[in-house]
Amino acid sequence: MHIYDYIIIGSGLTGLSIAKKISQETSNILILEAEACAGGISRSVVMNDHKLNNGLRFFPANEISKRALDFLNEIVEQNVASESSENLIETYEASGFKRFVGFGDKSPEFYEQLSYFLTADEFKLQLQPYEWIQILATQLQDKIQTKSIVTRLGFEGLDSEKPSLTHVIVNGSKNIYARNFIYAGPVKDLGLLIPDDVLNARAKAKLKKAKAWQSVGLDLIHSVPCEKTNLLVLNGTTDDDIGPCVGRFIGSTSQWMSFIDSESAEDTENIGLVLKKMKRQVKRAFPEKADTIIKERVSVSPVLSGAELKLNANGTIPKVENLWIASAQVNPYQNLLGALMQAKFILSSLGFAAEDLAIETTIPEEAADAEPV
Numbered sequence: 001m002h003i004y005d006y007i008i009i010g011s012g013l014t015g016l017s018i019a020k021k022i023s024q025e026t027s028n029i030l031i032l033e034a035e036a037c038a039g040g041i042s043r044s045v046v047m048n049d050h051k052l053n054n055g056l057r058f059f060p061a062n063e064i065s066k067r068a069l070d071f072l073n074e075i076v077e078q079n080v081a082s083e084s085s086e087n088l089i090e091t092y093e094a095s096g097f098k099r100f101v102g103f104g105d106k107s108p109e110f111y112e113q114l115s116y117f118l119t120a121d122e123f124k125l126q127l128q129p130y131e132w133i134q135i136l137a138t139q140l141q142d143k144i145q146t147k148s149i150v151t152r153l154g155f156e157g158l159d160s161e162k163p164s165l166t167h168v169i170v171n172g173s174k175n176i177y178a179r180n181f182i183y184a185g186p187v188k189d190l191g192l193l194i195p196d197d198v199l200n201a202r203a204k205a206k207l208k209k210a211k212a213w214q215s216v217g218l219d220l221i222h223s224v225p226c227e228k229t230n231l232l233v234l235n236g237t238t239d240d241d242i243g244p245c246v247g248r249f250i251g252s253t254s255q256w257m258s259f260i261d262s263e264s265a266e267d268t269e270n271i272g273l274v275l276k277k278m279k280r281q282v283k284r285a286f287p288e289k290a291d292t293i294i295k296e297r298v299s300v301s302p303v304l305s306g307a308e309l310k311l312n313a314n315g316t317i318p319k320v321e322n323l324w325i326a327s328a329q330v331n332p333y334q335n336l337l338g339a340l341m342q343a344k345f346i347l348s349s350l351g352f353a354a355e356d357l358a359i360e361t362t363i364p365e366e367a368a369d370a371e372p373v
């Protein structure tokens with residue numbers, strides 16, 4: 001029976017970043033990925049023969065993101081971003097485009113998800129997130145096993161104080177053994193993967209109950225490019241629960257994003273309503289572009305947030321010493337930044353990274369207090 005040093009569950013940015021660093025010390029690792037290809041949310045999509053990010057991508061410029069990008073540069077062995085530049089966010093009103101100054105007393109329910117985009121500065125990315133993934137997935141290709149859904153975590157000594165995680169069960173039947181396990185998939189799923197003796201019913205109920213957001217993405221290819229390339233927050237005129245969308249043009253492509261809570265997302269009609277509103281918002285701001293759309297792509301992300309899970313200070317699950325939770329969803333930043341920060345944190349817990357790589361466990365004051373521009 002083969003025993004891996006590390007099994008990494010999930011090949012999104014978090015899982016691949018961790019795997020890359022660990023693979024420099026041991027080649028006895030395995031990355032298990034449920035889908036047919038690696039990359040998770042950050043993999044590329046192809047529209048009109050062009051590779052694109054899987055939806056709108058943005059990287060705020062502040063001290064924390066700079067540290068996260070330094071880590072990423074080291075991992076992908078390339079310089080990912082250039083200097084920061086001002087994030088000149090605009091919105092559209094009947095009189096035309098004007099500087100976005102906030103939502104006033106009409107903040108959308110998913111304001112926290114949006115606030116990530118509303119920073120004063122952003123990093124211009126020289127390499128797009130889908131390219132980070134491509135580089136990492138190519139470098140790690142012999143370690144990634146796709147179409148392999150971890151359906152259960154297998155423990156020994158379940159009735160003892162410290163049960164030991166010994167293997168994962170893949171696709172319902174195959175046992176794969178390792179000494180250490182790093183989980184980089186959706187945190188809510190841990191409720192299904194871990195037996196009640198390890199994660200009790202109360203903890204599972206909390207995980208299930210936490211309000212979770214999913215993004216709804218609308219990617220459009222236009223026949224003509226748009227000169228306006230700054231970030232836009234489109235709020236429209238209807239005062240409903242659906243709320244605004246955020247997006248931007250990059251040449252002839254425009255990518256827009258809004259959010260829906262996962263309970264509402266269970267009914268596809270609700271997703272349809274969000275999309276309808278997003279299209280109306282884009283059409284209202286760019287009426288001349290309405291006839292130039294030659295291709296459209298809609299995406300609904302897996303759950304991006306809503307993980308209430310108590311972890312040990314080193315990122316392991318209470319009672320289990322060899323299961324590290326690396327998912328961005330347990331980080332204060334539930335995005336690319338969070339993915340990199342959580343990867344850094346887990347690596348430093350495991351002793352693979354410098355001490356500087358410990359993360360703040362709460363959002364620092366300057367970020368928490370930051371007003372939208």
Ligand SMILES: Cc1cc2nc3c(=O)[nH]c(=O)nc-3n(C[C@H](O)[C@H](O)[C@H](O)COP(=O)(O)OP(=O)(O)OC[C@H]3O[C@@H](n4cnc5c(N)ncnc54)[C@H](O)[C@@H]3O)c2cc1C
Pocket residue numbers: 009010011012013014015032033034035038039040041042054055056057058059148149150151184185186189215216217257301302304326327328329334335336337338339
């Ligand atoms: C449309 C959209 C736009 C976004 N825009 C931005 C942005 O502009 N800026 C930003 O910072 N962030 C953005 N984000 C968020 C960011 O992309 C994610 O937070 C980040 O990519 C999460 O990475 P991850 O590796 O933790 O998770 P994921 O990318 O979700 O990867 C998890 C992987 O685990 C696999 N998996 C899950 N369960 C199992 C299992 N049981 N067995 C095996 N494999 C499993 C999945 O298939 C997946 O490949 C956006 C997200 C979306 C959806």
